[in-house]
Amino acid sequence: MIGTPFQQDVLRRLSTLGPVYIVGGAVRDVQLGIPLKDVDAVTAIPFHQIEKNLSDWGYTPHVIGDHQPTISLFRDKARIDISLLAGNVEADALRRDFTINAIYQDVRTGEIKDPLEGLQALSQRMLRACGRAEERFQEDPLRILRLIRLAIRYDFLIEQDTWRAANENLTLLKSVALERVSEELGRILVLDQVDRALGLLDDLHYIEEYIPELYRLKGLEQNKFHTKDAWDHTRHVVKNAPPQVLLRLAALFHDLGKWETASRECHAWGTVTRTDEGYYLDKFQLFGKDIERWTNKEVEIHGGRLDNRQDTIVIKRIKPLKSRPEVPFQWVVNGKRHFLQHEKDSARLVKELLSRFRWSVVLPGGKKGEQELLYLVGHHMLGTLTFINEMRGERDNPKINGKARRFAWQVGWDGQYYKTQKVENLLDLWKADFLGGKQDAEKNLYRLDWIQREIRRESADLEERGRLLDWGFFERFACSKGLAGQHYGQFKEHVRKHVMLNTKNTLTDLRFLEQEYKFFSKLPLKNSLDPKARAASSTGVNPWHREAAKPTSQCGKA
Incomplete structure (x- = not known):
């Protein structure tokens, strides 16, 4: 009989109460020689009787659904679903989806019943409603x-x-x-x-x-x-x-932004002006980084004019105007096809798409999985842009090691934990993209594999190094400086990055910690240091050497 010993035992016991038929994917897959896990069965036995008997036999039945209720049982990875037979087998078959799923096997006799010629459809390899x-x-x-x-x-x-x-x-x-x-x-x-x-x-x-x-x-x-x-x-x-x-969803959506960013290479000359709608050069609206500093200045722009918004130029390079040509705009002869910053537009579009689906029900981590999806789409070009020179043939091992380590840290550190899987996901998407129809991809695959091996090696080292860090000495040092709460957390992250990226730095190196503290205390974006720390510094005495500088109850709270 079809099924695991657990499934077979349930079905045999039920068949003593009345006719029971295995139906659907289980029968279909057996006919196709495919291993199965789940079994669907139908019976005319009243549900209350099935539920009572299963409980008496030591099983734990779960009733699922209201309109068409199903009794489900689970053991290990095996599952069995039992639903009510719609009249007889012939009538029941007509409510199913496809004929290959409307083949029945009688549990007691093993007889196959095929009212809609599903076996013939299987032999013809044909899907028919x-x-x-x-x-x-x-x-x-x-x-x-x-x-x-x-x-x-x-x-x-x-x-x-x-x-x-x-x-x-x-x-x-x-x-x-x-x-x-x-x-x-x-x-x-x-x-x-x-x-x-x-x-x-x-x-x-x-x-x-x-x-x-x-x-x-x-x-x-x-x-x-x-x-x-x-x-x-x-x-x-x-x-x-x-x-x-x-990964498949990230691959499906990774280039959504290409339609909006598709452009052709061009040059434009003129004066950058600013309006309520944005920045302009003549009739063209401008998009790019640091445009504001060019306001009211004469410039030369090298960029891409959008296919689908021809009044818009995405800036690739901008510089002061040296000489004004006769026309304010020119296409670059045999110019490149650009999709500048398309990954950002792709991520924006995916965020809009999320409301039309419920990917959280199929993604690991639910809502966090959706955030990981957005990250992958929005950063799928990071590897290509970071290692563009290496992909062109420059092999400088000391340089690649440092870049690989910084890349792995940027991707893998989420502010609380270092996640090698996050790095793996981005590497997998990068490689899938690389092999998706690019010129000379197979020829240059060895370069990509070399770069990714270096990243994986550094990523594994980062994970191990992070696991071995002992923050005890650092905590006493931070407390001696009067750091607590937000300042403590900010300084810890500052030090962590330097320790993780440079193996020569250690958490027990007082000279290193003093150097980083001095630098950290001058950062303009940090809030002012604790008054206690400023007072200690003004005395010229290092409180690190005082026994009184022990952690307080507040010290170390981030």
Whole structure:
């Protein structure tokens, strides 16, 4: 019989009370030779009787759902769900989604019942709705997404009428709980052939209807370093990413901002002016860093004029005007294709997208998982920009070690803990992006792998070093300076960074601590030091050497 010994025992005992049938994925997967974990069963036995008997037999039944209640039991990783048979087997089959899931096995006899020719559909590798396809999708529109998942997971074709009905009823997905939609999309994203799944979702017009920010990447020409448009590139990046929902989602959304930032290289000359709407040069609105200091000055700008907002220039470089050309604007001949700061726009768009889904139900950490998603999308270019010279062939090992360590610390330290997994996630996304259709990617992969090995080595060392830090000596030093509360915490973080990034610095080196304290006390952004510390400093006596300078009850609170 189908199932683990636990599942089989439950089903045998129930079958002594009346007919019980195994149905759905368990029967389907056995026919396909695929291992299974969960078992679904149906029976006409009254629910109150099932629940009582299961309890009497020592099981702990859980009743789930109100409209169509299900009794669920769990043991280790095995699960069994028992629901009420809708009349007879033939009637029950017509309420199921697809014929391959409407094959029944009698628990007592082992007999297979196949009222809708699901076995034939399995042999044909064909997905066909049970009965009238439009009725099945109207009963539960989530079946439209399940259709895509099953087609890709089992490499099945979709029967024409079933596909047409899914297309015609696509808008009904708006009525489905966001949690259910997000869960089903999460299952699709971790499929091996996820790129094909995204293609089917596009063919179904799901992307256009529900994620238009992604749809508009279709046909978006990229720069000379890419062999694919932004949409095909995205599909390949998703496939290249490890099959984890967080990484696949980050890969799916990492380039959303490219449509808004797509530009062509240009030069512009003139005087920068400021209005209530922003900064301008002639008719062009300007975006970039430190524009304010160029206000009312004549400048030359090298940047990118946006494709979809042609009155806007994103600044790449700006400098004082030396000579004014005859025209205030020129395209760069054979100029580059730019997507300047697209990662920031991608993160902004993802933040807007979060309200349309409930990714927290499928991401590790829930809401924190959503924040990690935003971080990955907003920083997916960090590796490329940090190691651009090394990727071009410059191999200076002392330099790369320091850069790798700083990179790992910047990514992995969250203000409380050092997280190697956060570094791993960004490295995985970076590599998936690199291999997503870039020119000479395979040829230059060894450089990327070399850089990432250095980062991983430094990341592991940072984690170990952080674990071994003993803050006792530092605490006594900080207390001797009168540091407490916020000032103590700020100084601790200041010292931590220097100790973690430079292994020559130690927490027991008094000279190092004095040097950093002197520097820290002069930082303009810090609040004024504790009056006690200022008084001690003014005497010219180092309170560190006084026995009276022991920690107080307030000292060390951050």
